[in-house]
Amino acid sequence: MTDLAAFIRSLPKAELHVHLEGCITPEQVVAIGRRNGVAPFESVQAARAAYDVSTLDDFLAMFAKASEVLLHEDDFAEVASAYFDLAAAEGVRHLELMLDLQAHTTRGLAIGTVFDGLARAQRHASRNGLSTSLIVNFMRERDEEEALALLASLAPYRSQIVAIGIDSAENGHPPRKFTRLFQEARMMGLGLVAHAGFEGPPEDIEEAIDLLQVDRVDHGNRVYERPALARRLGHMGTALTVCPCSEVELGVVASLAEHPVRRMLMDGMRPSVHSDDPAWFGSITENYIALAQESALTRSEVLQLVRNSFATSFLTASSISRYLAELDEKIDACADRA
Ligand code: ADE
Ligand code: ZN
DSSP: OOHHHHHHHHSOEEEEEEEGGGGOOHHHHHHHHHHHTOOSSSSHHHHHHHTOOOSHHHHHHHHHHHHTTOOSHHHHHHHHHHHHHHHHHTTEEEEEEEEETHHHHTTTOOHHHHHHHHHHHHHHHHHTTOEEEEEEEEETTSOHHHHHHHHHTTGGGGGGEEEEEEESOOTTOOGGGGHHHHHHHHHTTOEEEEEESSSSOHHHHHHHHHTSOOSEEEEOTTGGGSHHHHHHHHHHTOEEEEOHHHHHHTTSSSOGGGOTHHHHHHTTOEEEEOOBSHHHHOOHHHHHHHHHHHTTOOHHHHHHHHHHHHHTSSSOHHHHHHHHHHHHHHHHHHHHHO
């Protein structure tokens, strides 16, 4: 392992953009599928080949296929626990897990099957020193009425949920479609996030901020196509959860070397780095390392990204201060050894 890789692995960090369904590995999709009599892929090798995607549409089709193997509480617990273990081993101390609840309820699963399974994984993570909470993402291609009805039915699970968001197909499904949903969620005291400006236009980022009033933009990689918008986000210190490997592999950023993250930092935005879908695009640390190496990030830029991950999380102010102090202690210890 290089010095930089070891340094990044050793830092306490928060992961704010990782999809539960994006954690289903080729091995799990086959094993869980066999157990449940659902076989979207014939073998691990076939699953690996199918996971090799290069557009958002192809990715979303595979993501939906993989999601179909999840049927029981145990399945949700197993997939989430495995990624929580991996993340904790890479220094993640706090993780906000996204899920596409509609990908499961529309297959007839009960909401409780999903949330009770995830609660088991969350208790397991907590025993391992990892705090977790859930972000319920609504799929942009589905309608707002369905999303509103589902939001209303989440009351019994409110304590597990920290925020809502929107994800899935961007083109033709602008954030303004969900204005009432976000108003409702805001009144419930939930945090607000939105995938925007990944494949869809930078106007989506503007709508997410002005109409949905999000706390964080997920991705936002197309922001520099509108220089005035980029200046505005810089002035506001907007939080952006960037996922460099998925952005490059799905062809919305030309290369890791050309990723806008350094510019975002310099302009006053508050980006942080995440895995998106680790079974497809690598873990959080792999994302940090690839980005830091290819974009030649300095240690202080890496540290700013890690600080932003805590500062822009939905943790309480006192927890954020505690984690930032822990990070500072780690940095001091590394400096003493250097
Ligand atoms: N679901 C999982 N990952 C996603 C992404 N990067 N964009 C939209 N929907 C997603
Ligand atoms: Zn995502």
